Amino acid sequence: MAEARDSAQVVGPLPGMSVDERQPELRATCCPQCAGPLRTIGETRTLRCDRCGVRLLVPTEDGYSRWFFRPRIERLQAVARMSEWLEKHPGIRNSARRAHVVEARLLYLPIWEYRALVVGWEFGQRLRTHLVYQPVVNITETRAEEETLQLATARESVQEGQLHERRFYQSAADLDALGVNRPRITGREFALPLLPGEIDAEAFVLEAEGSAAEMAEVGRKMVLAPVSGASSPDAHLFALRETTTLLYYPLWSLHYVYKDRRYAVMVDGRSGVVQSGRAPAANVGRVGQFVGLSTLFALVLVLLAHAVPGSDQISLPAVAAGVIVSAAALVLAWRFRLQGEVEYHEPFSS
Secondary structure, three states: OEEOOOOEEOOOOOOOOOHHHOOOEEOOOEOOOOOOEEEEOOOOOEEEEOOOOOEEEOOOOOOOEEEEOOOOOOHHHHHHHHHHHHHHOOOEOHHHHHOOEEEEEEEEEEEEEEEEEEEEEEEEEEEEEEEEEEEEOOOOOOOOOEEEEEEEEEEEEEEEEEEEEEEEEEEOOOHHHHOOOOOOOOOOOOOEEOOOOOOOOOOEEOOOOOOHHHHHHHHHHHHOOOOOOOEEEEEEEEEEEEEEEEEEEEEEEEEEEEOOEEEEEEEEOOOOOEEEEEEEEOOHHHHHHHHHHHHHHHHHHHHHHHHOOOHHHOOHHHHHHHHHHHHHHHHHHHHHHHOOEEEEEOOOOO
């Protein structure tokens, strides 16, 4: 589906018309692909060409379009991925691995996308690493000279022209509050225009933060940064065909309850990967480690007290007090850790 960004726009008020009476006016009625006639599809912002069949999306008055990715993972599949994570992830309490989901909700995370065609040229210099053969002279006369492969750096000039599309993505929601990282988007995924009724009514669409103008300014600075890797380059780059789009990415928010406490697991709605999760930690192994470390620490103190010359003058009550204080410190440290949780976050890969 193509996007008709110049098909409709708001024009100034006509003489004698108040500001409240202004209406969007369709200024171009020809298909940009074949110049055929366009026809509206129902009450949506979609136009269809009667000649070639292409569909066009009329942008809204805010200057950017909204697209969304359809989820590939259904509700039961997301629950199965959560159960698999609870079963296999290390450090989770065994009794919590059999927890049941009490709520499963589909969320749509807003992500800003900025695209531009970057054209221009760059001049400068950069350091490159090369593989070179270095001769090695042997001391003995029976062996001939040999060569070894070594790394060497060399400075080379840069004269590169640029003509390619660059993209910049930025989250439009507070990901820290959700406990997730931004999903991986390459720009080659198939997306659909966000029209009324396209998204399930039970799904929750997060409100986007920021504006298209702010995103365009940030994205323009990012895509116009030199890409050749040259030091102090003389760059002359320009951004053409700039577009700003708001993408909505599906995430499954799954919740389960363990001992009157609520835990959340976020599952990617397209790949099924567990984005983040929390679970009660298993403390049996930690208790055993604490007992073993405490015993070993006490034995080491006692052995050191008797191994030092003149140990008959060492006060045994002092040694005992040291052991008790050290054990108490370990108890406090391990008690704090016993109340911890297992927290997992999928590494950022965008």
